[in-house]
Amino acid sequence: MDSNTPRPTEIKLHQKSRLLELSFADGKTFQLPCEFLRVYSPSAEVRGHGPGQEVLQAGKRAVEITQIEPAGSYAIQLTFSDGHDTGIYSWELLYEYGLRQEEMWQHYLKRLEEAGANRETAPAAFAQRPQSK
Secondary structure (H helix, E strand, C coil), X not given: CCCCCCCEEEEEEECCCCEEEEEECCCCEEEEXXXXXXXXXXXXXXXXXXXXXCCCCCCCCCCCEEEEEEECCCEEEEEECCCCCCCEXXXXXXXXXXXXXXXXXXXXXXXXXXXXXXXXCCCCCCCCCCCCC
């Protein structure tokens, strides 16, 4: 972790509005939507194992954070209502997400549009097979 990154002084989950509010020691406060945190999960499942292997997350508009667990003194691990619970959100990563939220969100929306996907529904994993007679 970058020792210059401010540490959070407060972390609040607003369940009704589905926002994770983070206040940092430098006075900055960020409100990160659960959907944003889910689609930008730092897990290998979302990021892949290298550049170009990212997996676009669609249909996550209504996702909620159901659990927040500390990960040492440097991060948190989030559990989401869709069952996703991998990926460690370091203070440095969360701070960067707060600073770059708008730019990252626009990039995500563009990727969804280009893929013909949307925030409401996830694409079917498998095409439905015709029923045999």
